[in-house]
Amino acid sequence: MILMDRSMTTWRALATLYLLSLLAGRAPAAEPPPWLAGLDAGGTLQVLCLGDSISDGWQMTRPEADAYPALLQEMLAARWPAAQVEVVADGQPGGDSTGGLWRLEAHLEAIRPQVVVLQFGGNDKGTGDGLLNLPRYEANLRDLVAMCRAAGARPVLCAPPMHELVLGMPFPTAAARIAAELDVPLANFDRALKQNLVDSRGVFPFGIHPLEYGHARLADVVYPAVREAMGAPLAARLTFEPCNPAAAAAPAPVSLDVRLDNLTPTPVAGRAWVEVAAAGAETALDVAADGAWQGAVEVPLPPPAADARSREFPLRLHADLGSERLLERAVLAEVPLLSSGYGGALAASNLTGQATTWGGVADLAAQVTLTNDANRLTVTVTVQDDVVVPADGPPRGDGIELYLDLRPDGQRGAPPWSDQCLALMVGLGADGAATVT
Known part of the structure; x- marks a missing residue:
């Protein structure tokens, strides 16, 4: 049993013992935790998103509704509608993994999260290539994972997005390697943003942080990682190919390429639909008996405001397949x-x-x-x-x-x-x- 009122020194000691057990081959059990079965009956799910300005939703208009922690809560609540789901976002602009060690200790004592999303790296890198800071970053990630597990929380590591357009930069690569070594689910934020660029000039368009479009992409990768950490991997996946709404003159519809995949050998059936909140419209998808569907969906878009200099169309993609409920937040973004x-x-x-x-x-x-x-x-x-x-x-x-x-x-x-x-x-x-x- 872990006492939650331990000091940071004790947490460090517990973390060290945990790492030693991993080196000895005693990896954590992969079976679902006891609390998972209770979520369908109204249980409580506490998730902590601990990180820097990305987790804060810095420079977004409504981070409390549109940053990836808020989207994660919406997606988890869609899967377990009877549960009391709370995602706590603690993003500190300028924060790094060293400060994250102390912040994590406070949260482990205060809210006892079942899952912790660890999102650090951009400020650990600092300026230049940051290679001198890389060993400390790697050590901190290992300590953060060990602290979570010592407290009974299940960690998720995020590979941090880098300004450079190429993949394989040292810090996201290190996060991915440590996730594999410690058997921790990975949310690769770097890859998610670079494969779905809002602006051809970089991951951080206009020199700032990801906005609504980017955070929808971050939620795409953090949600399955959290589900894996919970011992409840996705049974199906609902995805779409981004399109440019500039190709159509609103309010004419745009074509959205949607794909629904059944990830289990068991046939599933249900329904799926696309909701365009701004247009007040829904478009249904016909789901085959095996739960698979792929095709183009004509999505109506509202006309832009008279003084619009950019357009962002928030969409929700839903699927109700009985044992699996999916909600995918999407943003069609256009910045002229x-x-x-x-x-x-x-x-x-x-x-x-x-x-x-x-x-x-x-x-x-x-x-x-x-x-x-x-x-x-x-x-x-x-x-x-x-x-x-x-x-x-x-x-x-x-x-x-x-x-x-x-x-x-x-x-x-x-x-x-x-x-x-x-x-x-x-x-x-x-x-x-x-x-x-």
């Missing part, structure tokens, strides 16, 4: 941009995203001039816009992005997420004052 690239005048060819949103220079025009003296470089941007959408900067409202690319010839023009490419974001606040990030 006018970009002058690396020099040149704005033209229709510079428009990306919704190809009908720019009506020429009468709609939106900009002029950029650069001057310099011995001490400074001055960039002056003059924007003329017929409709101004104030907010905290792109992509929420009107704004300007400037990049100072210090990379050598042959690398300029590539995705700008690099330590040698500096980004400056200027937005127009609701009070008319400029905000700079």
Whole structure:
């Protein structure tokens, strides 16, 4: 029995003993925990999402509803509607795995979670390649896993998303390797975002953190990992292929490629449907007797607002297969941009995203001039816009992005997420004052 009022030193000792048992070959039992059977009868499920600004939903408009911990709670509640499901999000902007050790101790004592999602790595890396910080990060992940297991909680590790567009960077690779070594379910956030980019320039579009579209993708991978940790792996999977709503002029429907797979040898039957919350519409899918379905679904979309500079359409994909209930949150995201690239005048060819949103220079025009003296470089941007959408900067409202690319010839023009490419974001606040990030 583990006493929950132990000190951090005792937790460390318990964690060390647990790691020694793993090295001796005594891996944790994989059978479902005793509390799992009680969820259908109204039991309690406590999940802790412990991490950095990603788990906080930093810079989202409604993180309490749209960040991945909130989506995870919605998905778990859809599977166990009679249970008391609570997902506690403790995301600390700037937090790293070292601070996570102390924060985890407090949560293990206070709420006694049954499952803990451990999401660290971006701030452990810091600036540059961060390789000097990698051994400490790996040691902390092992301690975090051991602390969870010593307290009776089932851990899930997240491979952190990196700014670089390529896969296989050291920190997500280390998280995946440790998850495999310790037999911990893995939610690969890095792969999830890079395979479903909102913006071709990087995992963090506009120099900020994942927004609604990105968090829906994070929920895609963390939910099956949590189910695996609970000893209740998915019996079916509902997925869709993202499409660009700019291909259709709303309110015309777009075609959504949906797939429902039965993951068990037992035939299942039921129903599935797509819900478009903003349009107040549902589209049914005919599910075959074996629970499999694949095809294109025509999804109606509402018209954009008159002053819209971007469109995000939240969808819910449902499946009720008797023993398995699925809820998949999806966001069709479209962010129109006018970009002058690396020099040149704005033209229709510079428009990306919704190809009908720019009506020429009468709609939106900009002029950029650069001057310099011995001490400074001055960039002056003059924007003329017929409709101004104030907010905290792109992509929420009107704004300007400037990049100072210090990379050598042959690398300029590539995705700008690099330590040698500096980004400056200027937005127009609701009070008319400029905000700079």
